[in-house]
Amino acid sequence: MPTTALVWLRRDLRLGDNPALAAALARGERVIPVYLHAPDEAAPWQPGAASRWWLHQSLCALSEHLQRLGSRLIIRQGESLATLRALIAETDASQVHWNRCYEPALIARDSRIKQALRADGIDCASHNAALLCEPWTLKTGSGEPYRVFTPYWRRLGPQLAERTETAHRSAPAPAVALDAPPAAPPETLPPVPNAIDGLAVEALALQPSIPWDQGLREAWQPGEAGAWQALERFLIDAICSYHESRDWPAEPGTSRLSPHLHFGEIGPRQILARIREAHLGSGSGPSSGSDSGSSSDPDAVFADQAIAEPYLRELGWREFSHQLLYHFPHTPSEPLNPRFADFPWRSGDTEPPLKAWQRGRTGIPIVDAGMRELWHTGWMHNRARMIVASLLTKNLRLPWQEGARWFWDTLVDADLANNTQGWQWSAGCGADAAPYFRIFNPVRQGERFDTQGRYVRRWCPELAKLPDRLIHQPWQAPASLLAQCGIRLGCEYPAPIIDLKASRAEALAAYDRVSASA
């Protein structure tokens, strides 16, 4: 009998640098890639509508890729342990491999499954495909998890820079396992026996029944190939100016890899290795084809490291968020800073302001532009995310959990670790948070980061004719100018639903009550 290994694919929808697949191929003669659909097991954070859309496309891409290599994706639906046991019985598998997920509900499920399968005599192994550094690896000097990003990054950042330098080989063992280069996808795969059947991706009903997804289809190419195209585009067009352009929401200045990373269509080790190959050690950019590993001048490496550092730092935030969620699993619903548990959020009928925010009809242009970009494309620029989150939690004084839930349903990159951290940071109650009393002024933010109003004009076309100096505050425009531009506030475009100055003062007073009672 040939040895059979199941590879349980989950949030690692790629064939390159996939440690579970590599382990299965190394140890099994027959390798069966399976995807099990059991959304309830992630409760209460089952994938939202935009994530389901992405998952559908990504599974289709993975399925095609596997077929090209001679294999087949076996899709089943139902409780994961029971489904795995059924598959093990059908295939005579003696091994199951998977890559780890780090959400609290999934950690609990996976350890139950590992225990149960091992008790059945199955060789079960989990691997790391998603992170540079497992969340339990780095601790502060006193053995605590990091709650502040800067010292965390001071530990992690240098390890990302130094791996190829012989000068640093004598340093203590790194927390980040980067010595072996990421593996390329296999060229062929063993066939899956015909007798083993599975569902079509369509049977999972992940696609919307009402087709609202045109904007998503135009904006994205889910799947491993789409991830690599996005990375190559970023390396050619944007990484060199990333330190500045990452803050301009109208510019294509960021990598837009977040949904690809969330679904594991590309891994951070692969990104890091490709950046090194393209940018470090030669200074001549991605087309040089230079090999950073053979660089003989350490100073050149560190000079070029400055180009990549701002981007690597953001990948560092992703790692930091994952270690926060791992150590503080209650934070998707409760503030990390317990002082905020009793924060006096707005009372009364909160539905109208919440709905106006969700629909991009607050009357504050940069906020509405961000919320409409989200609705249309399933993604929002990071600067806009911070601005809309500040307006919701501070000016409108609505609980950050409401915002996190809306993002969860509408973002294609909805990610429990990053979303929780982003919302708690914005609301001032999380790790390393922007203090609550630092309240973004959305007009100033718009003037600074969307100076010519291109972002607002794109997503709020009804304001397009306003001059740059008024595009971020149409309520300041004289009536005659508004009429000339075809705008009636409250008709074509809403009047602001909140007075920014008064609501700022109210938010600060609410915060004072919390800090006084601490």
Ligand code: FAD
């Ligand atoms: P780039 O600027 O190209 O960054 C590269 C990668 O680094 C990103 O793909 C992402 O994986 C990671 N990254 C960048 N910024 C952050 C950050 N602040 N925190 C953690 N990781 C980061 N990101 C998500 O992936 N999913 C979410 O659900 C999410 N929700 C957020 C909610 C709020 C309120 C805020 C303020 C931020 C949130 N972020 C979230 C972080 C950030 O906005 C996105 O990761 C980023 O905009 C994705 O675009 P990009 O891939 O072009 O990023």
